[in-house]
Amino acid sequence: MTGAVLPAHWIGTNNAPSVTLLPKSGDWDLILSGGFATSLIYVMYAYTGWNGAAYVAGELRNPKRTVPLSLLGGTALVMLLYIGLNAAFLARAPWETLRSEPEVALAAARAIFGERGGAWMGGLIACGLLSMLLGLSWAGSRVNHRMGQDLPRFAFLARENRHGAPASAVLLQGALALLMLLSGTFDAVLNYVEALLLASSLLAVLAVVWLRWRQPDAPRPFKVPLYPLPPLLFAAATLYMLVFLAQSRPVELLWGCVTLAIGVALYHASRGHRAPA
Numbered sequence: 001m002t003g004a005v006l007p008a009h010w011i012g013t014n015n016a017p018s019v020t021l022l023p024k025s026g027d028w029d030l031i032l033s034g035g036f037a038t039s040l041i042y043v044m045y046a047y048t049g050w051n052g053a054a055y056v057a058g059e060l061r062n063p064k065r066t067v068p069l070s071l072l073g074g075t076a077l078v079m080l081l082y083i084g085l086n087a088a089f090l091a092r093a094p095w096e097t098l099r100s101e102p103e104v105a106l107a108a109a110r111a112i113f114g115e116r117g118g119a120w121m122g123g124l125i126a127c128g129l130l131s132m133l134l135g136l137s138w139a140g141s142r143v144n145h146r147m148g149q150d151l152p153r154f155a156f157l158a159r160e161n162r163h164g165a166p167a168s169a170v171l172l173q174g175a176l177a178l179l180m181l182l183s184g185t186f187d188a189v190l191n192y193v194e195a196l197l198l199a200s201s202l203l204a205v206l207a208v209v210w211l212r213w214r215q216p217d218a219p220r221p222f223k224v225p226l227y228p229l230p231p232l233l234f235a236a237a238t239l240y241m242l243v244f245l246a247q248s249r250p251v252e253l254l255w256g257c258v259t260l261a262i263g264v265a266l267y268h269a270s271r272g273h274r275a276p277a
Contacts, residue, residue, distance in 0.1 A: 037244035041194045044241075046082045048197070049132065050075045052139040058146065064221045088112075137173060144169035151270040191249045195256035198245070202238040203260075205231045 030036055053070035057063040085105075089098065093108035105125055110118030145166035148157030161167040180189050208224060208231050224230055246253050 034244045055139040055142045141169040153270050191252040195253045205234050
C-alpha cells in the first residue's frame with residue numbers, strides 16, 4: 001500500500017477532492033469526542049509493532065544505538081505513510097463511499113483506480129497484512145523464547161529446532177492466536193487485542209517514570225529525550241482511548257484486564273524460580 005500514496009493522489013480517476021484536508025471550525029470538538037477516541041483504537045493497529053525492535057534487542061550487535069534508531073525511524077516512516085495514504089483516500093475517493101464501507105482502503109482503491117485497479121490494490125493490501133503478521137510472529141516469539149530462558153517453569157519455550165528457531169515459542173503463539181480467533185467475532189477480537197495492547201503499553205511506559213523515581217542511580221543504556229514529556233504524553237493519550245473504550249466496549253476491556261491479571265499471577269509464581277545468570 002505504501003506505493004499507492006502518490007499514484008492515488010495524482011493518477012486516480014476521480015480527480016475532484018471530496019473533502020477538504022485543511023483545519024476548520026469545530027475540529028477540536030471532534031478530536032475530544034468519544035467517536036474520535038474510539039476510532040483511534042483502529043488507527044493504532046497501523047502502528048502495531050512500533051516497539052518490535054525492543055523484542056530482539058538481545059540479538060543485535062549494538063542495541064544501544066540500533067534500538068533507538070529503529071524505534072524512531074520506524075515510527076516516523078509509518079506516520080508519514082499513514083498520513084499520506086489517508087490524505088489520498090480522503091482527497092480522491094467519495095466520502096459517502098468511505099463512510100458506508102468497513103473496508104475503507106479497498107473501497108477507496110476501487111473509487112480511485114476503478115474496479116480492476118481496486119482488485120490489484122486489494123492484493124497489495126493482503127500481501128502487506130501477511131508480511132506484518134510474519135514480522136510480528138517472528139518478533140513476538142522472541143519474547144516467549146526469552147521467558148523460557150529466564151524462567152525454568154517455562155523452559156519448554158526455550159527449545160529450538162535443528163535450525164535454531166524457537167519452535168515451541170512459535171507454536172504457542174500460533175495456538176493462542178487461533179484460540180482468540182475462535183473465541184469471538186472479528187470486531188470483538190480486534191477490540192480485545194487493542195485493549196490489551198493499550199493497557200500493556202501504558203504500564204510499560206509508566207514503568208519508565210516509576211523506575212526513574214525509585215532507582216535514580218541505576219545504569220540506563222537507553223535515554224528518553226525530553227524526559228518526562230514523552231512518557232507523560234503517551235500515557236495521557238492512552239488513558240484517553242481507554243476511558244472511551246471502557247464506555248463503548250467494556251467486555252473486551254474487561255477480558256484484556258483479566259489477561260493482564262493472569263500474566264501478573266504467572267510472573268509472581270515464577271519469580272522464585274529463575275534460571276541462574
